[in-house]
Amino acid sequence: MRAQTLPAVTRRLLVGLDVLVAGLLTVAVLRPADSARPWATLLAAAAFAALYATGRATIRVHEAPLDADRGRWWPAGAWIAALIVVWTILLQVSDGALWLAFPLMLLQMHVLGPRRAVLAVVVTTVVAGVDGMLQRAPADASVAPALGPAVGAAVAVAVTLGLEALVRESQERLRMLEELARARDDVAAAEREAAVATERERLAREIHDTLAQGYSAIELLLRAAERTVGHDETRARAYIDQARTTAQENLAEARRFVRALAPADLDGATLVAALHRIADRTQAAAATSPGADHEPRHTAPGSLMVRVQTSGEPRALPLQVEAALVRIAQSALANVVQHAAARHSTLTLSYLPDEVILDVVDDGRGFDQDRQPPPDRTGGFGLTAMRSRVRELGGSLTIETSPDDGTAVAVRLPAHDEDVRDQAPTTRPTQHQEDR
Known part of the structure; x- marks a missing residue:
């Protein structure tokens, strides 16, 4: 002993x-x-x-x-x-x-x-x-x-x-x-x-x-x-x-x-449709869950609004890239619900010729990266898992935040169409989903 x-x-x-x-x-x-x-x-x-x-x-x-x-x-x-x-x-x-x-x-x-x-x-x-x-x-x-x-x-x-x-x-x-x-x-x-x-x-x-x-x-x-x-x-x-x-x-x-x-959200759906599903599910969870850091919410139920935006022409991506983006979006929005006390959050998916970018931005409380650990360090694995997924796929992850000024998480991953024609699902989003 x-x-x-x-x-x-x-x-x-x-x-x-x-x-x-x-x-x-x-x-x-x-x-x-x-x-x-x-x-x-x-x-x-x-x-x-x-x-x-x-x-x-x-x-x-x-x-x-x-x-x-x-x-x-x-x-x-x-x-x-x-x-x-x-x-x-x-x-x-x-x-x-x-x-x-x-x-x-x-x-x-x-x-x-x-x-x-x-x-x-x-x-x-x-x-x-x-x-x-x-x-x-x-x-x-x-x-x-x-x-x-x-x-x-x-x-x-x-x-x-x-x-x-x-x-x-x-x-x-x-x-x-x-x-x-x-x-x-x-x-x-x-x-x-x-x-x-x-x-x-x-x-x-x-x-x-x-x-x-x-x-x-x-x-x-x-x-x-x-x-x-x-x-x-x-x-x-x-x-x-x-x-x-x-x-x-x-x-x-x-x-x-x-x-x-692959993630269930990608079953028979495009990446954009999967992000819409995650956004809807996050809004529903925020309406019934406690606020940031498990404090009681002082806003009306359903006050967290999550929007999904796209930039560029949506196209099929390697399945491992789409799966990583879905998991990262889930983890980032979970941090928004649990820690940020935000009213609005936006997921922006940008299709570029050689890469794809996912931005998750909220208007919550933010944090000081130099003085305190990221939100998930107190009991979760969120940012660590994000970095691991991004590193395995040869991408990059950037976090921009400051106290009372929200948080922005940016993920850049390579995307090569010739590697994924036979892997990615071919279902395209409906016009209603694209305009949402």
Whole structure:
């Protein structure tokens, strides 16, 4: 298990302990027992301060794990013993040095640990009690001078033990949460792997039962045609025609596989029509969902208006390009609904001779790219997925935004018609869809 070090709050408490020691040491210097020998008090206080500072600099108390074997003789035990000796000398020359007993007990508990610090706390309590009783007149038989250090020792032990128990409990909870997160990630990864394996098995069966069988038939037909060439031209031509027909059927099967893996919005529709579907669906979702960052909407239902515009002559594009543009449009509009608090958003699809450009612009709150992460970083994968898709297709993605000035996402992808004539769907949008 990971070492349990003291948290930041305990480090700050140790700094407060340093300040307390410095303040009480000043009181000890200002209240010497013998005003005729102030130099002795000053010398003893200086020795205590130097020893304390040296130990705090070399013995990193806040870096010691809670479950470590703390309080060994060297150097921690030797340092605490030296502090007790110098403090005892300081008690002989200053009445105010008695107040150093409590912070000294707290330090002993932190440095030596709950088990080994008990002896040091007892010694400190006895020295403080005896000194307190000796400072009073012999006729005064009160036990108050001895009772005060004893109460201080009990408080110091209780505070340290309670604090370290809270630290252990919080760190145990943190460890359990980390283990739970790792287990959740493992389960998710296993589910993804199982889904991928299932899909691969399904595709393997489909390919084996269709494409592989078709290719085998083509190979057999061509062999038969090769054997009859020069002997029976009619039969050879018949074999070749059968091979061509089988190849066309296999090509149709291959196209079906490709289309089955494409976004549902592209099923039997053009890219422009698919974007219109996404726009309609986004408007409907915005009308019934909470506002940006899950705050309640303060506008009327359906206030987000999404428009689709085209520039240039629409044409068939490579299926992978159309699929990427559909996914990017979906992700960008999802960010508009969840984070932008926008009233209007526009999708503009521009067809150029060698590339296609998709712009998604909204009039929402925007964000400062230099000071805060993109909206999807808090719990999504949107911009990362966009960049990955664009990079795989050799395109570029640009984001322009500023606080209270909306956001514009521009995607440029290459488009070569000769690569997609046999892949892209041929359905064209109706006049109503084009004019929408």
